[in-house]
Amino acid sequence: MRIAELSRQTGVPVPTIKYYLREGLLPAGELTSPNQARYDDRHVQRLRLVRVLLDIGRLPIATIRHLLVALDEPDPDVHNVLGQALPMAVGGKDSVDPEVVQAARTRVDKLVDERMWMVGRNAPARQAAAEVLAAFEQVGADVGVLLDQYADVAETIAAHDLDFVGRARDAEGMLYYAVVGSILGDTLLAALRRMTQEHESAKKFGIRGDDC
Template structure:
């Protein structure tokens, strides 16, 4: 298909598609003349993935480029791929005390070791978790109990996530599912969690007539 059709198919405007091509987020089409290229279904898939990573994952362009490069390797490393698929926890690190982050990083490393989690020492998620714990500390919240409870909860969730990945069948499909499931899963969990919190709060503290 031509670029105009690719645009109609995905709802992504042509100038945006050209931008993604320049930024290396979308592989070039097959040239059919010096200024026309042909695109196929893989471009449609890739374009939809890029939009999800941008619009829901809010990953920076450079991170998406690395992630797609890792996905396209002949023998992709699933841990590397998943590592790139984690949005940075903190948009602006200035507001977080680096000493607190170092302290909390140690707490996370201990948690990983105690639970026997097979997680690389350089996994970006370790640092992301430490940054969030430092932010909790900064607003005066004690999360010691919550941290263990959340760790229990994510152990269960990760089993579901890997089942979701496994259902994809092919190796490429599984890798795609891992990326999509990680990024979209964060947002789905956040929205469902907010509803469950509202429910739990309504049960515990009573409901107002205008709420339900």
């Protein structure tokens, strides 16, 4: 199909598609003349993925490019790439004191060791967790008990996530499901969590939003 048809099928404007092509978020079409390229269903699928990662995952363009490169590689380090997509692992945050982050990192490493999680020493998620722990401390909230409870919950979630990935048809599909499930799953979980928080509040304090 021509670029106009790709635009029609996906609802993405032609100039935006051209921008994604330039940014390497979308592989080039097959050239049929010096000025024209042909696109196929894989472009449609890839374009939809880019849009939801931008819109729902709120990922920066550079992070999406990383993820897509990983999807296309024969032997990708998916965990490392997905870790880099975490909100915090995008460079030093000056909102938290580096010394506080360092102490939090020690705490995270201890948690991983105690739970015997097989997680790379340099996994971005370790640093991301340390930064958010430091942020809790910075605003004066004691997160000790919560950390352990969340770690329990995370173990359950990951088991579900692996089942989800296992429902893909083939190896390529599994990688695709891993990316989609990780990024969109964060948001799904956050939305469900808001609802259950409201429910728990209503039970405990009788605080309610609008009419249930």
